[in-house]
Each structure stands twice: as C-alpha cells, then as structure tokens.
Amino acid sequence: MKHTSSKKSTERLSHILSHHKPERVELIPILQEVEEEFGYLPREAMLEAANFTQIPASDVFGIATFYNRFRFTPLGKHPVKACMGTACHMVGGALVLDALERELGVKVGDITHDGEFSLDRVACIGCCFLAPVVVIGEDIHPRVTPFKVEEILAGLKERDAGKTAHKD
Amino acid sequence: MPARPPTRTSISPQMTFDQIKDQATSEWEALQQKPHILVGTATCGRAAGALDVLSTFEAEIRRQNIDAPVVPVGCMGLCYAEPLVVIIKPDNFSVCYGNTTSESVRRLVEGYVVGDDPCFELALGTLEVADENAPSIPELPRFEHELRHILRHCGYINPESINHYIRRGGYSSLIKALGTPQQEIIAEIKASGLRGRGGAGFPTGTKWGLCHNASGQPKYIVCNADEGDPGAFMDRAILESDPHSVIEGMIIAGYTMGTPHGYIYVRDEYPLAVKRFKIALQQARTKGLLGNNLLGSDFSFHIEVAEGAGAFVCGEASALMYSIEGKRGMPRVRPPHSVESGLWGKPTLLNNVKTFASVPMILDRGAEWYASIGTEGSKGTAVFALAGKVAHTGLVEVPMGTTLRDLIFQVGGGVPKNKKIKGVQIGGPSGGCLPESLLDTPVDFDSLTKVGSLMGSGGMIVLDEDNCMVDAARYFLDFVQKESCGKCTMCRLGTKQLLDILVDITTGKGKIEDMDLLVELAEDIKEGSLCGLGHSAPNPVLTTVRYFRDEYEAHILEKRCPALVCKELIAYYIVPEKCDRGCEHCVLTCPTEAIKSDEKRIKIIDQTKCVKCGNCQMVCPPEYDAVIRVSPPSAIPQKN
Missing domain, CATH: 3.30.70.20 (Alpha-Beta Plaits)
Structure with a gap:
C-alpha cells in the first residue's frame, strides 16, 4: 500500500484515471486502485470516479458499499486483520478478536484515536494450518492466543517508540 | 454461426509447438544435470517463512560458490510441514524436507547439496521409493489413498516458468485440440463423465454442448476463481502452483466454443495467485500459445483478469458476471442460464478452476482413462482443503468414492492430541456438518447430497470433541447473513432470523419451540431464495439439528454447552x-x-x-x- 505518498491526492487520483477508459467495466478496477493508493475510498475520489465514468454517484456508492474490500475510513498505520475463517473460528478465533478489541479499545471496522491501529475481520486468508491467524500489515502472525495478542501489540508499540526516539 | 476450425498454414501449429517443446526440454534437462533445490513458495509456504528459507539457500550457495539453482515452486499439499524443500541430485535421491528453518538450510547445503549425506533425520522422505533404509514419500500411508491428477504439477514445477509446464506435457492437449473438430472435443468431455468442480457437479460436457449450440455472438469463456468459502484454498493453490493448466483448459474451451474472449474472475484476497496467473498469461503470449493466431493457426484467444472485490455471492454465476460488468454482484432469476445469456447477455461458458485444469489431462489421456477413476456417478478425483482438528492440514486429492474416514484418518493423519472426532464440515457455509457415524460415507457428489451436505468447492474442516455444533451453525449463519446480497427477502431476513435464534440458544435464551422454528424457517429460506447462497445457507443449521440435536437440547433445556465453548454458558x-x-x-x-x-x-x-x-x-x-x-x-x- 502506498497511502503515505506525499503527492497531492488530486494528482494521485488523476494518475489512476489516466490509464482507464471511461466505461462501467472499469469502475471496480478504478475503485480498487484508489483503495490501494489511499488505503480507503475518499468521498471525493468516488465522486470523481462517478464523473469520469458517467455513472451516477449514488450508483458508484452502491457498488462500493456492496463489496467487502472497500472501506470508507482511512486505515491505521498498522492495519490489523483478524481472520474469521472456519478453521480459525474452530480454534478460538473469536477469543482472539475479543482480545484485539479489548487491547486496542476499538470495535471491528474502527481505528484507534491516534490513528496507529485499525481493526478489521477477514473471511479467510487460506492459511488454515496456522490458525488462528492475525495479519498486521504484511505480516502473518500464526497460532495467536489472547495472551499473544498483548505481546504482539506491545512489540509493535515498542518498535514504533524506538524509531521515534531514534529520530530525536 | 459456428466458428470455422483453424486452417492449416505452411507451418502447422504442431511444428511450431515442437520447436517450443525442444527449447523447454533443453532448459529442463540442463536443470536436471545439476543439484537443485525446490522451495515451496505458495501462500501457505510464505506464511510459514518460505521466503526466508529461499533467501538463506541463495545466500549459502552464493557464499560457497556452488552451481545449484534454487527454484521457487508451488504447494505440494503438505501444508502442515511448510516450509517444504526438495533437494534433487542428478545421481542420488531426491529428498523432501519439512519444517525447514534457516539453521536447517545451512545443514542441508553442507550435508546434501555439497556432500552426500541426505540428512534423513530432517527429511519427510525421498520422492521415489529408492532405498529400503530411507523413508519415502510414496510409502507414507496417505499415498495409498491419494491420487494426484489435478494437482499433478503442484510443487514440482516453477509456476513462473512456462517451460517447466511444457516439459511435463503441458500445452500438448491444446495442440491436439486445434486439429480436432469441436463436436469431438465436446463428446470426449461428455464421455469422461467430468462434473463441474465448483460444487454443484453439473456435467461439464453437457454444459459445453449447450453453450456450443447456443445462438448469439460473441461467446465468452469465464473461469470462476472466486473461491469464497472460508477454509477452502484449493483453487488458490492451483493458480499459485500450476497456472498454465488452467490457461490451457480455458484456451481449449475457447476453441471449442469458437470464441476469442476469455475472463478469469479471481478472488481479491489472493494477490499471489493473481500475480502468478498474470505472469503465466504473459509467458503464454510470448510463446504464441495465447493471443492472435495461436501458433500460426487462425484461432485467436485472449484472457482478461478480473479481480473480485470481496463478495461471497459472486461465486454464483450470474452475480459473478454482473461483477465483471462493473455492477453489484446480485444473482438473477434463471432461466435463461448463463450458457444462453451470461456475460453482457451473451452465451457464456463458466467453469471452476479445477474443471478447466482437468480438461487438458482428459484430452491427453482420453475420456476412457478418466472415466475409469471414481464412482458410477462421479468420475475422476476430488481435491479437498483439509483443515481444522486434523494432523496433516493441507491439500489432498483422492479418487471419488474414498470414504470420509480414510480421507481424515489415513490421508489426514487423524485428530491430534488424542481427541475424539465429533464430525466434519464439508462445503463451507453452504455445506453441512456430518457426525462421526457417517464417516463411512463415500466422497462423491450424490452420496454427500443424500446425507444433507454437499461436495461444495472442497473445504473440509474436521471437528473434535472441543467444538460446539450449535456454535458452528451460528458461525456459518453469521457468515451467510453478512454475505446475503439482499435481493431475496427470505435470504436477507430469514438468515438474520435464523442467526438471532441461534444466538439466543448459544447465550442461554433459547426455547425448546425454537427447534421446530429453525427447521421450518430453514426450509422456507431454501424455497424462497433465487440462488445457491440462499438455497444452501440453511444447510449448516439443518444438518446440525438433524445429527446433533442433543447439543441443541443441552443448550436450551439445561443452559449447558457440552463442548464448553459458548461463552455465556x-x-x-x-x-x-x-x-x-x-x-x-x-x-x-x-x-x-x-x-x-x-x-x-x-x-x-x-x-x-x-x-x-x-x-x-x-x-x-x-x-x-x-x-x-x-x-x-x-x-x-x-x-x-
């Protein structure tokens, strides 16, 4: 994900639109690229995509909300995804999600006040042999327990604190 | 208007292909002459640390200045032992190692890549039965039951090298097809008895025939790779490990339908599958096996990749096609079926990944050979993603007709920690939970439907005594309730009501009358829904009520969860x-x-x-x- 780019968001958006045709079949790929670029679908980007493809904005919004992949609030610096697949559920995935909500102080779909962590659930990432699984950023954490949740989050916070201290 | 079969030019496709094949053979043989290392780098391997293993191998080999290529391959199916490594030596055993780490890599390079000690203490076994003193993979109990046809290349070839696939016989079925009348190909598929591997089991040859005869142009070929069932990862593994078998199957379908238009709809959560499939497409184009005038014939075929955006219902044919068109993926009334009116209202042939991957081998080895595997009504093999409370989690492929018991205990290695098996959940949220007493049911389309489950796409989750069946039913209902597209009232509101009742039961607020209400409502949802999602959504409830009634009653009457799972109880x-x-x-x-x-x-x-x-x-x-x-x-x- 490149959502930390310093370029102006309008430029980033027109860059995405520049390699698509203004057709309905391109709408979902456009929204996917916007999501990839910004980490979520900003309202202005959806309006711009509607304008570009000549599809009513309400229709664009209807499509975006239909599909699970799109989110409408920014991702945290550490996007946390708890796998809620069958295999994960059967070995305590729900307890792990409880622990994440408790430790982060947010509910699924939200982001912490400081913007550090966002919490989502995913249907299945297909790593069933490592269940239960939590994905943070690009890292897959295998065989997570509620206790390990605390350790993982503490580790990330510590790493971030270390980095800030280093900069100072 | 039926398409014309390709006309011969001065250089036949066969002659062009022979040159391509020679090239592939020399590349492959050059590799076989050196010691080389295969590292499983599908998503399963990566999650377990395969990329570290791969880079450690590369670094060690560079450091010691050895000529031993490291080849990334796909998934061998033994996911429980990832990261998996195979060391192949020209004049010694080929040995497979499981659970490798950076430390064991150094041992293996020193011991077996450079030296002659196969390090059997780290090995799962040799690839061939080679030495009576050495463990061998084919002699593992699971391979008495396993038969790898759809997965035949997975884990043995570099999915990013078309030459590996060609050397192992790939694309020769396409060449055969290009010289065969379309009706003959359809007849061959019909005779093989192949049934759709997406779950419903519709006879593939019949579907091909219907689409071929449908009027309307252009026609479309669509591969359904929207593997949405939680706990299923067969299609992902095939796309990541052997993408060309799917491409070849699609091209043959395109030729048979006389159309140049192909689409694959891949689940958005599978970035590596998309990446490898796109690489494979590019390589096929470069070789002239895909694109305009395939190998100099006058048949052209193109494949576009459409990435899904995360909607379970898009596994349903009509919803999937709306999604490709850029609309909300909501199923429509059928008929007309997609073979008559599919993508953009044109005749469309939609098959699952495993169905397309089966086509080349049927043309290669013949319908009779294929039909000799499996049972009367279900031919060929079945691929399952085995997960849950089972020792050998991973991909398995067995002939149709193998019993669930053999699949779980012989192939899967049984339930770990000496726990007692309670049942098995097959077919994801659309399937059912079967009890231990039905484990002697053979795995085939008809037998599984008879006991209230279904083949589904191939997810299989083993449940032990620590799993609560009411909680399992609640889990699946929670899933389908969220994924219902909302078009049909019975599905949209009915699944919500089912879920509410199950939540009541699992939190100690259930009433005994709820049991009848659950069944009644479940039957109504089946009746009142348009698509497969609604038709099958109540299956987990119906099968658990049928086979695990005592657990429901304990929750309701005694406010007790026998498996000690439901938090409120x-x-x-x-x-x-x-x-x-x-x-x-x-x-x-x-x-x-x-x-x-x-x-x-x-x-x-x-x-x-x-x-x-x-x-x-x-x-x-x-x-x-x-x-x-x-x-x-x-x-x-x-x-x-």
Missing part, C-alpha cells in the same frame, strides 16, 4: 486442590485482573470481572492443570 474455575500456590501465571496474564489469591495463596477467579478469554487455562502449567471450564456457570463448586 461457561465459567472458568480454578480447582483449589490443584493450584500450586507459589505460581502466579494466571494472575499475571489475566487482562481484567479478575484473579486474586486468597489467604492461603490459592487463586480464585472473580466471575463478575472474568471476560472468559481463556488465558489462565492456557498458561496454567500442565503439571498443575488447575484451571477448568464448567457449564452451566452455576456448576462452579460453592465455598461453604
């Missing part, structure tokens, strides 16, 4: 006689400070603070094993 309790008073593990890990010591330093849980996370039970040292769960919560022994 259990309590954690520390047995005072077992508590080691000096140990503080539970106190330190409790997130809500609910555990205190009494005057004798015995630990006691304050039930009003306990959030039932289970930390205390997990950290209590096994030699004390003092923390237990009880149900109902009132069963906690009270101090006098």
Whole structure:
C-alpha cells in the first residue's frame, strides 16, 4: 500500500484515471486502485470516479458499499486483520478478536484515536494450518492466543517508540 | 454461426509447438544435470517463512560458490510441514524436507547439496521409493489413498516458468485440440463423465454442448476463481502452483466454443495467485500459445483478469458476471442460464478452476482413462482443503468414492492430541456438518447430497470433541447473513432470523419451540431464495439439528454447552486442590485482573470481572492443570 505518498491526492487520483477508459467495466478496477493508493475510498475520489465514468454517484456508492474490500475510513498505520475463517473460528478465533478489541479499545471496522491501529475481520486468508491467524500489515502472525495478542501489540508499540526516539 | 476450425498454414501449429517443446526440454534437462533445490513458495509456504528459507539457500550457495539453482515452486499439499524443500541430485535421491528453518538450510547445503549425506533425520522422505533404509514419500500411508491428477504439477514445477509446464506435457492437449473438430472435443468431455468442480457437479460436457449450440455472438469463456468459502484454498493453490493448466483448459474451451474472449474472475484476497496467473498469461503470449493466431493457426484467444472485490455471492454465476460488468454482484432469476445469456447477455461458458485444469489431462489421456477413476456417478478425483482438528492440514486429492474416514484418518493423519472426532464440515457455509457415524460415507457428489451436505468447492474442516455444533451453525449463519446480497427477502431476513435464534440458544435464551422454528424457517429460506447462497445457507443449521440435536437440547433445556465453548454458558474455575500456590501465571496474564489469591495463596477467579478469554487455562502449567471450564456457570463448586 502506498497511502503515505506525499503527492497531492488530486494528482494521485488523476494518475489512476489516466490509464482507464471511461466505461462501467472499469469502475471496480478504478475503485480498487484508489483503495490501494489511499488505503480507503475518499468521498471525493468516488465522486470523481462517478464523473469520469458517467455513472451516477449514488450508483458508484452502491457498488462500493456492496463489496467487502472497500472501506470508507482511512486505515491505521498498522492495519490489523483478524481472520474469521472456519478453521480459525474452530480454534478460538473469536477469543482472539475479543482480545484485539479489548487491547486496542476499538470495535471491528474502527481505528484507534491516534490513528496507529485499525481493526478489521477477514473471511479467510487460506492459511488454515496456522490458525488462528492475525495479519498486521504484511505480516502473518500464526497460532495467536489472547495472551499473544498483548505481546504482539506491545512489540509493535515498542518498535514504533524506538524509531521515534531514534529520530530525536 | 459456428466458428470455422483453424486452417492449416505452411507451418502447422504442431511444428511450431515442437520447436517450443525442444527449447523447454533443453532448459529442463540442463536443470536436471545439476543439484537443485525446490522451495515451496505458495501462500501457505510464505506464511510459514518460505521466503526466508529461499533467501538463506541463495545466500549459502552464493557464499560457497556452488552451481545449484534454487527454484521457487508451488504447494505440494503438505501444508502442515511448510516450509517444504526438495533437494534433487542428478545421481542420488531426491529428498523432501519439512519444517525447514534457516539453521536447517545451512545443514542441508553442507550435508546434501555439497556432500552426500541426505540428512534423513530432517527429511519427510525421498520422492521415489529408492532405498529400503530411507523413508519415502510414496510409502507414507496417505499415498495409498491419494491420487494426484489435478494437482499433478503442484510443487514440482516453477509456476513462473512456462517451460517447466511444457516439459511435463503441458500445452500438448491444446495442440491436439486445434486439429480436432469441436463436436469431438465436446463428446470426449461428455464421455469422461467430468462434473463441474465448483460444487454443484453439473456435467461439464453437457454444459459445453449447450453453450456450443447456443445462438448469439460473441461467446465468452469465464473461469470462476472466486473461491469464497472460508477454509477452502484449493483453487488458490492451483493458480499459485500450476497456472498454465488452467490457461490451457480455458484456451481449449475457447476453441471449442469458437470464441476469442476469455475472463478469469479471481478472488481479491489472493494477490499471489493473481500475480502468478498474470505472469503465466504473459509467458503464454510470448510463446504464441495465447493471443492472435495461436501458433500460426487462425484461432485467436485472449484472457482478461478480473479481480473480485470481496463478495461471497459472486461465486454464483450470474452475480459473478454482473461483477465483471462493473455492477453489484446480485444473482438473477434463471432461466435463461448463463450458457444462453451470461456475460453482457451473451452465451457464456463458466467453469471452476479445477474443471478447466482437468480438461487438458482428459484430452491427453482420453475420456476412457478418466472415466475409469471414481464412482458410477462421479468420475475422476476430488481435491479437498483439509483443515481444522486434523494432523496433516493441507491439500489432498483422492479418487471419488474414498470414504470420509480414510480421507481424515489415513490421508489426514487423524485428530491430534488424542481427541475424539465429533464430525466434519464439508462445503463451507453452504455445506453441512456430518457426525462421526457417517464417516463411512463415500466422497462423491450424490452420496454427500443424500446425507444433507454437499461436495461444495472442497473445504473440509474436521471437528473434535472441543467444538460446539450449535456454535458452528451460528458461525456459518453469521457468515451467510453478512454475505446475503439482499435481493431475496427470505435470504436477507430469514438468515438474520435464523442467526438471532441461534444466538439466543448459544447465550442461554433459547426455547425448546425454537427447534421446530429453525427447521421450518430453514426450509422456507431454501424455497424462497433465487440462488445457491440462499438455497444452501440453511444447510449448516439443518444438518446440525438433524445429527446433533442433543447439543441443541443441552443448550436450551439445561443452559449447558457440552463442548464448553459458548461463552455465556461457561465459567472458568480454578480447582483449589490443584493450584500450586507459589505460581502466579494466571494472575499475571489475566487482562481484567479478575484473579486474586486468597489467604492461603490459592487463586480464585472473580466471575463478575472474568471476560472468559481463556488465558489462565492456557498458561496454567500442565503439571498443575488447575484451571477448568464448567457449564452451566452455576456448576462452579460453592465455598461453604
């Protein structure tokens, strides 16, 4: 994900639109690229995509909300995804999600006040042999327990604190 | 208007292909002459650290200046032992190693890549039966039952090298097809008995025939790779490990339908599958096996990749096609079926990944050969993603007709930790939970439907005594309720009502009348829904009510969860006689400070603070094993 780019968001958006045709079949790929670029679908980007493809904005919004992949609030610096697949559920995935909500102080779909962590659930990432699984950023954490949740989050916070201290 | 078969030019496709094949053969043989290392780098391997293993191999080999290529391959199916490595030596055994780490890589390079010690103590076995003193993979009990046809290349070829696929016979079925009349190909597929591997099991040859005869142009070929069932990862593994077999199957379908237009709809959560499939497409184009005028014939075929955006219902044909068109993926009334009116209202042939991957081998080895595998009504093999409470999690492929018991115990290695098996959930949220007493049911389309489950796309989750079947039903209903597209009232509201009743039961608020209501409502949802999602959504409820009624009754009548899972119906309790008073593990890990010591330093849980996370039970040292769960919560022994 490149959502930390310093370029102006309008430029980033027109860059995405520049390699698509203004057709309905391109709408979902456009929204996917916007999501990839910004980490979520900003309202202005959806309006711009509607304008570009000549599809009513309400229709664009209807499509975006239909599909699970799109989110409408920014991702945290550490996007946390708890796998809620069958295999994960059967070995305590729900307890792990409880622990994440408790430790982060947010509910699924939200982001912490400081913007550090966002919490989502995913249907299945297909790593069933490592269940239960939590994905943070690009890292897959295998065989997570509620206790390990605390350790993982503490580790990330510590790493971030270390980095800030280093900069100072 | 039926398409013309390709006309011959001065250089036939066969001659062009022979040149391509020679090139592939020399590349492959050059590789075989050197020691080389295969590292499984599908998503399963990566999650277990395969990329570290791969780079450690590369670094070690560079450091020691050895000529031994490291080849990334796909998934061998033994996911429980990832990261998997195979070392192949021209004049010695080919040996497979499991659970490799950076440390074991150094041993292997020193011991076997450079030296002659196959390091059997680290090995799963040799690839061939080579030496009676060495363990061998084909002699593992699972391979008595396994038959790898669809997965035949997975884990043995570099999915990013078209030459590997060609060397192992790839694309020769396409060449054969290009010289065969379309009707003959359809007849061959019909004769093979192949049925759609997406789950419904519709006869593939019949579908091909219907689409071929449908009027309307252009026609479309669509590959359904929207593998949405949680707990299923067969299609992902095939796309990541052997993408060309799917491409070849699609091109043959395109030729047979006389169309140049192909689409594959891949699930958005599978970035590596998309990447490898796109690489494969590019390589096929470069070789002239895909694109305009295939190998100089006058047949052209193109494949576009459409990435899904995360909607379970898009696994349904009409919803999937709307999604490609850029609309909300909501199924429509059928007929007309997609073979007559599919993508953009044109005749469309939609098959699953495994169905397309089966086509080349049927044309290669013949319908008769294919039809000799499996049962009367279900030919060929079935691929399952085996997960849950089973020792050998991973991909398995068995002939149709193998019993669930053999699949779970012989191939899957049984239930770990000496636990008792309770049942098996097949076919994801659309499938059903079958009890231990039905484990002798053969795996085939008809037998599984008869017992209330279905073949589904191939997810198989083993459940043991620690799993609550009411909770399992609630889990699946929660999933389908969220994924219902909302078009049909019975599906949209009915699944919500089913879920509400199940939540009541799992939280101790159930009434005995709910049992009849569940079944009645489930039947109504089946009746009142348009698509497969609604038709099959009640299956997990119906099968658990049918086979595990006693568990429902315990929840409702005794407010008790026999498997000790449902949070509202259990309590954690520390047995005072077992508590080691000096140990503080539970106190330190409790997130809500609910555990205190009494005057004798015995630990006691304050039930009003306990959030039932289970930390205390997990950290209590096994030699004390003092923390237990009880149900109902009132069963906690009270101090006098």
